Amino acid sequence: MSGRTNNQRYLLWLALGTAAMALAMASLLVFELAQRRALEQSDSIRSDSLTALAFQFEREFLRVRQTVGEALANKDAIDQDALSLRYDIFLSRLGLLKDSPSVSLLTAREEYRRVMPRLEALVVQMDKTLGSPPIKRDALIPVQEELNGLGADVQAMTLAANSEVARLLERQSDTMQKQNNLIVWLTVAQLALLIVASGALFVRQKRVEAERLALEQLTDELREARFRAEAANRGKSQFLANMSHELRTPFNGLMGMLGLLQSTPVTPQQADYIGTAQASAGHLLSLLNDVLDVSALETGKLTLKPAPVSLNRLLGNVQALMQPLAREKGLDFELELPPERLPAVLADETRLKQILFNLLNNAIKFTEKGQVLLHVAVLTPKEPLVALVFTIQDTGIGMDAKAMERLFQRFYQVDDSATRKFGGTGLGLEISQSLARMMQGDITVTSAPGAGSTFTVTLNLPACEEPVAVQTTAPAVEVAPTEVAMPASTVESFASGVPAMRVLVVEDHPINQKLVGLLLTRMGCESTFCENGQLAVDLVQQESFDMVLMDVNMPVMDGLTATRLIRGMSGALSRLPIVVLTADVMNEARDQAMAAGADDFLSKPVNVAQLRSIVSRYSNGKVSD
Numbered sequence: 001m002s003g004r005t006n007n008q009r010y011l012l013w014l015a016l017g018t019a020a021m022a023l024a025m026a027s028l029l030v031f032e033l034a035q036r037r038a039l040e041q042s043d044s045i046r047s048d049s050l051t052a053l054a055f056q057f058e059r060e061f062l063r064v065r066q067t068v069g070e071a072l073a074n075k076d077a078i079d080q081d082a083l084s085l086r087y088d089i090f091l092s093r094l095g096l097l098k099d100s101p102s103v104s105l106l107t108a109r110e111e112y113r114r115v116m117p118r119l120e121a122l123v124v125q126m127d128k129t130l131g132s133p134p135i136k137r138d139a140l141i142p143v144q145e146e147l148n149g150l151g152a153d154v155q156a157m158t159l160a161a162n163s164e165v166a167r168l169l170e171r172q173s174d175t176m177q178k179q180n181n182l183i184v185w186l187t188v189a190q191l192a193l194l195i196v197a198s199g200a201l202f203v204r205q206k207r208v209e210a211e212r213l214a215l216e217q218l219t220d221e222l223r224e225a226r227f228r229a230e231a232a233n234r235g236k237s238q239f240l241a242n243m244s245h246e247l248r249t250p251f252n253g254l255m256g257m258l259g260l261l262q263s264t265p266v267t268p269q270q271a272d273y274i275g276t277a278q279a280s281a282g283h284l285l286s287l288l289n290d291v292l293d294v295s296a297l298e299t300g301k302l303t304l305k306p307a308p309v310s311l312n313r314l315l316g317n318v319q320a321l322m323q324p325l326a327r328e329k330g331l332d333f334e335l336e337l338p339p340e341r342l343p344a345v346l347a348d349e350t351r352l353k354q355i356l357f358n359l360l361n362n363a364i365k366f367t368e369k370g371q372v373l374l375h376v377a378v379l380t381p382k383e384p385l386v387a388l389v390f391t392i393q394d395t396g397i398g399m400d401a402k403a404m405e406r407l408f409q410r411f412y413q414v415d416d417s418a419t420r421k422f423g424g425t426g427l428g429l430e431i432s433q434s435l436a437r438m439m440q441g442d443i444t445v446t447s448a449p450g451a452g453s454t455f456t457v458t459l460n461l462p463a464c465e466e467p468v469a470v471q472t473t474a475p476a477v478e479v480a481p482t483e484v485a486m487p488a489s490t491v492e493s494f495a496s497g498v499p500a501m502r503v504l505v506v507e508d509h510p511i512n513q514k515l516v517g518l519l520l521t522r523m524g525c526e527s528t529f530c531e532n533g534q535l536a537v538d539l540v541q542q543e544s545f546d547m548v549l550m551d552v553n554m555p556v557m558d559g560l561t562a563t564r565l566i567r568g569m570s571g572a573l574s575r576l577p578i579v580v581l582t583a584d585v586m587n588e589a590r591d592q593a594m595a596a597g598a599d600d601f602l603s604k605p606v607n608v609a610q611l612r613s614i615v616s617r618y619s620n621g622k623v624s625d
Contacts, residue, residue, distance in 0.1 A: 050102040054161035057093040061154050064090045065147040068140055076226075078135050087130055094119060105168065111160040115153040122146050255605045256515035304348040304438055308467035311342035311388075314349060315376065322360045322372075329364060332371035338378060345386050345461035351435050352459075355443075356390065358428040359455050363394035366453070370395025385440075390457040398447045407445060408433045432457075501525045501546040501619055506536040506562065507581075508554045512604075516549060516581070519608060523615050531555070533562025540566055540573055547618050550598070552582040552589070560596040567597035577618045581606070 067086045071078045097103060098116070106112045125146060129139045262274045319335045326333035356374070363372045372394045379387035399407070408429050433443045441459035503520055507513050508531045517527045528545070530536050534557040536548065548566070552559040563578050580593040583604040590601045600614055 049100065050105055050161050051165050053093075053097050053100055053102065054106075054158040057097045058154050058158045060086075060090045060093040061147075061150070065144070065151070068144045068147060071135075072137065072140055072144060078137065078140075080130075080133055080135050083135065084130055087126060091123065094123070105164045106157070106161050109157075109160045109164065111153070111156045115150065115157050118146075118150055118153065122150065250511070256519065257511075259608065260515070260518055302434075302438075304351060304435075306346040306348055306462075308344055308464045309347045309349045309352070310344055310467055311376075312337070314353065315342075315374075318353065318356050318360070318374070321357075322364070322374075325361070326364050326372055329367070330369065331364060331367055333364075334371060334373045336373065336375040338376065342376065342378065343386050344464050344466040345388075346464045347439065347459075347461050352439070355432045355435050355457060356392075358432045359390075359392045359443075359457070362428065363392050363396065363453070363455075367394045367396035370452070384462055385460045386463050388441075388457075388459045388461065390459075392455045392457070393452065394454075395452045398449045398451045398453055400447075400449050404445055404447060408443070501615065502544065503527050503615075504536060504539060504543075504545045504548045505529050506531075506533065506548060506554070506559060507551045508532060509551075512551075516606065519606065519611060520615070523612060525615060533557030533559055533565075536562045537565050540576060541569070545576065547577045547579065547615075549579050549581045549602075552580060552584055552593070560592060563593070563596040563598055579614055 064086050067083055071083055103112075122143075126143055129135065129143055258274055258277055262271065266274065315335060315337065319333070323333045360372065360374065372392070375391040375393065377389045377391070379389060429443075436443050436457055436459060439459045439461060441457065444456045444458075445453060446456075447453035501524075503525045505513060505516050505520070505527050507516065507529065513529050517529065520527045528539065528543070530539055532554045533550075536550065536559075537557070539545075540548065550559040550563055559580060559582070563580070566576060566578065567574055577599045578597065579600040579602060580589075580598045581602045581604065582589060582593075589603075593601050599618075602610055602614065
């Protein structure tokens with residue numbers, strides 16, 4: 001009886017123990033299912049990704065702000081590609097922050113609702129600024145200010161994301177702690193989770209460090225590449241300066257001697273040969289000038305030298321030079337001016353002529369029959385700016401829309417085939433447009449195949465008083481920057497009415513000595529020659545001269561050093577007129593000559609009209625003690 005009772009008691013305890021174990025196991029199963037549901041819920045909303053999204057967005061925000069700051073701090077050209085790339089990455093992170101399901105935890109927070117409208121407004125502002133290259137430096141300033149103003153709100157949103165994730169994890173942890181307070185393996189699982197999390201953080205830290213090192217290496221490489229590019233650019237500028245001098249020196253002798261040869265008795269056939277050679281030399285000089293202008297534009301060394309300009313006189317000179325060229329092709333050339341006299345403006349007369357000559361030469365070149373029209377209009381004739389519109393219209397071959405899109409690109413030719421009919425380098429229009437924009441204007445074009453072309457030049461130039469006309473014996477019509485030496489018949493007329501002068505010619509090239517000597521002799525001057533600046537300094541102290549023509553690049557002593565030494569002498573020698581005559585038109589040669597103390601500046605090839613004007617100017621101002 002007692003055994004049966006004990007057995008029954010054992011079975012009862014066993015049943016109770018089994019029931020307890022079953023109940024415990026059922027409880028464990030319920031807790032496990034609850035935990036699994038919690039984990040599934042956490043996975044469904046990917047709450048663990050919210051912190052990463054917010055952190056990555058803040059990181060890209062800071063990088064965009066840093067890139068914009070570096071672009072503004074850098075005085076060189078803005079790296080548009082780097083700025084656009086960094087902005088695109090920023091946009092992608094912003095899209096993830098807006099569209100990810102896990103962001104639902106954050107949308108109710110005030111920090112999120114406050115910062116998102118400002119971020120969307122920033123995107124609109126940056127799209128407008130970066131979407132129209134080239135990027136203007138002034139347009140980046142308000143972008144930087146907005147980025148700086150958003151920094152605190154972006155950081156607050158990141159902290160809010162961390163807070164929401166922390167709160168969610170805390171609720172889940174509390175639930176699991178209540179359900180599994182007696183379950184030892186939960187502690188083990190939590191420990192394992194911590195270990196895994198620590199490992200993930202370690203791996204992430206290593207990855208971030210690797211990215212930082214890669215970024216530093218890339219920065220060093222970019223810096224080195226920039227240094228190499230700057231060195232190459234300096235080398236190119238120096239090469240162009242040297243080549244300019246070396247090419248212009250023989251050009252001076254070639255074109256000058258052709259002009260003198262034309263003044264000798266020649267047969268009609270020989271005159272034709274000489275004229276062809278002069279035209280070819282002039283074309284080569286024009287190409288050289290275009291290449292030098294493009295280089296100056298690239299380096300920012302091409303500057304305008306505004307002075308009072310009479311537009312009526314300037315346009316008269318343009319008409320006098322262009323009308324014969326049109327007549328040679330059987331074309332009519334018309335200049336249409338407003339009924340009232342054009343106002344005087346402050347402008348670089350040489351560069352303004354260069355724009356008109358380039359466009360008119362193109363119009364004549366691409367027109368086989370009909371006419372070329374230059375129409376001038378004044379939109380705002382009052383101060384402070386005069387709005388001028390020059391319209392060049394021709395009846396030439398015209399061009400299609402595709403050609404017009406690329407017309408102002410460097411080296412572009414409307415007909416670039418090997419059998420093209422019209423020559424040229426494709427530089428003139430790009431130079432002209434750049435010059436027009438430097439004058440606060442632009443050049444536009446309308447055209448159609450077979451219907452001719454119309455180029456419109458708009459300029460905004462400061463108004464000024466009409467310049468006083470200077471009476472000289474030089475010809476009334478001024479020459480273009482690329483014009484060849486004047487015809488010999490004009491040279492022959494220079495000798496009349498000019499008082500004899502003693503001129504010291506400081507020139508190391510024998511052909512240039514011969515040419516300048518012949519020109520000065522025809523102008524009634526007596527010439528003395530020396531080969532370097534040191535000899536010039538000695539001669540002016542030993543003999544009396546009325547003017548010095550000073551070359552720059554010479555052996556022993558250069559011309560600028562000699563000019564400074566002469567200016568440092570006592571008495572009348574310090575006032576001796578010195579005219580720099582050089583083939584160097586790069587590196588601010590004129591400014592350097594004037595800074596050294598020169599009175600005037602002439603570039604090679606020698607422009608006879610300009611030389612004649614300078615001789616006349618100083619013929620009555622002979623130096624005396």
